Amino acid sequence: MAVYTQVDDAELLAFLATYDIGDLLSCKGIAEGVENSNYYLHTSAGSFILTLYERRVAEADLPFFLGLMEHLARRGVTCPLPVPNRAGKPLGRLAGRPAVIVTFLDGYSVHHPEVAHCAALGVALAQLHLASADFPLRRPNALSVEAWRPLFAPAAARADEVEPGLRETVEAELDYLEQNWPRDLPSGVIHADLFPDNAFFLGDKISGVIDFYFACNDAYAYDLAICLNAWCFDEAHRFDMEKGAALLSAYRRVRPLDGAELDAFPTLARGAAMRFLLTRYVDWLDVPKGALVRPKDPREYLAKLRFHQTAGAFL
Numbered sequence: 092m093a094v095y096t097q098v099d100d101a102e103l104l105a106f107l108a109t110y111d112i113g114d115l116l117s118c119k120g121i122a123e124g125v126e127n128s129n130y131y132l133h134t135s136a137g138s139f140i141l142t143l144y145e146r147r148v149a150e151a152d153l154p155f156f157l158g159l160m161e162h163l164a165r166r167g168v169t170c171p172l173p174v175p176n177r178a179g180k181p182l183g184r185l186a187g188r189p190a191v192i193v194t195f196l197d198g199y200s201v202h203h204p205e206v207a208h209c210a211a212l213g214v215a216l217a218q219l220h221l222a223s224a225d226f227p228l229r230r231p232n233a234l235s236v237e238a239w240r241p242l243f244a245p246a247a248a249r250a251d252e253v254e255p256g257l258r259e260t261v262e263a264e265l266d267y268l269e270q271n272w273p274r275d276l277p278s279g280v281i282h283a284d285l286f287p288d289n290a291f292f293l294g295d296k297i298s299g300v301i302d303f304y305f306a307c308n309d310a311y312a313y314d315l316a317i318c319l320n321a322w323c324f325d326e327a328h329r330f331d332m333e334k335g336a337a338l339l340s341a342y343r344r345v346r347p348l349d350g351a352e353l354d355a356f357p358t359l360a361r362g363a364a365m366r367f368l369l370t371r372y373v374d375w376l377d378v379p380k381g382a383l384v385r386p387k388d389p390r391e392y393l394a395k396l397r398f399h400q401t402a403g404a405f406l
């Protein structure tokens with residue numbers, strides 16, 4: 092369960108009194124997610140999500156994230172909308188943390204996506220890229236290739252506790268990625284964390300997308316590579332060609348990929364595997380005391396990285 096910050100009742104009621112969202116009927120910590128503290132709020136006015144932003148979210152980035160959700164919603168992408176408080180501001184403070192209330196989205200996330208889910212995701216991702224093209228704010232990707240070595244270095248000495256040989260694998264791969272990382276690909280605002288738990292479905296159709304707290308400006312094809320890794324491998328971490336083809340062809344029908352994006356894709360897929368391997372690895376070693384969270388296994392992304400190191404071009 093991702094609840095890092097416990098909120099006491101009196102504080103919560105005082106916070107909610109600054110909003111016009113009815114009377115609180117229940118408040119429950121949410122048993123998913125690893126980044127922020129999330130609570131499900133049921134009030135006399137409906138259902139909402141209360142998020143307290145934790146260690147990876149810089150407060151200065153919140154106008155980008157919240158503005159992006161409003162921008163996408165105006166362009167027909169179903170996503171949570173920040174609820175303004177009585178002073179008209181979406182952002183408040185609770186238990187010492189920046190906090191927002193957002194609208195609740197119907198739908199469910201699929202733990203084991205099928206081919207049809209991957210195809211639906213491809214369409215939704217491409218539509219998200221088109222809808223965000225005229226979003227006026229910018230946020231560089233703080234977790235791109237330049238950030239990976241500094242993230243790994245302080246924790247490198249313990250890598251072999253997780254998997255023998257991990258340190259050498261990561262260091263050699265960082266050498267490769269730093270030398271070969273593609274530049275000047277078509278870019279814009281990307282979601283950057285569109286894993287199956289961040290897409291909601293009703294039937295085979297995507298009913299909404301959540302969790303924009305890694306969104307940033309970067310290559311569109313990198314976002315697609317992140318999704319390929321997150322959606323198109325089986326439980327034994329083997330690539331599923333049919334799911335991969337469904338995701339990529341559905342995406343390309345809405346937003347075609349150019350030659351440079353196709354050439355760069357194998358390297359982007361390696362980088363996308365490295366990014367989640369590293370954040371999972373550092374989180375694995377550093378679970379905050381008292382946090383109710385189940386850290387995600389870095390070895391899953393080591394397996395995906397190894398697949399891409401040997402797979403070469405598969406588009």
Ligand SMILES: Nc1ncnc2c1ncn2[C@@H]1O[C@H](COP(=O)(O)OP(=O)(O)OP(=O)(O)O)[C@@H](O)[C@H]1O
Binds near residue numbers: 093127128129196288
């Ligand atoms: N707007 C929403 N409507 C409905 N449920 C939501 C909404 N926002 C969050 N949730 C629920 O809360 C869970 C955690 O939310 P979220 O994914 O934003 O947390 P996180 O800690 O940032 O997670 P992640 O590990 O994916 O980064 C979701 O899996 C979902 O069940």
Ligand SMILES: N[C@@H](CCO)C(=O)O
Binds near residue numbers: 284286
């Ligand atoms: N989606 C991420 C966690 C949230 O950043 C992962 O699975 O590692």
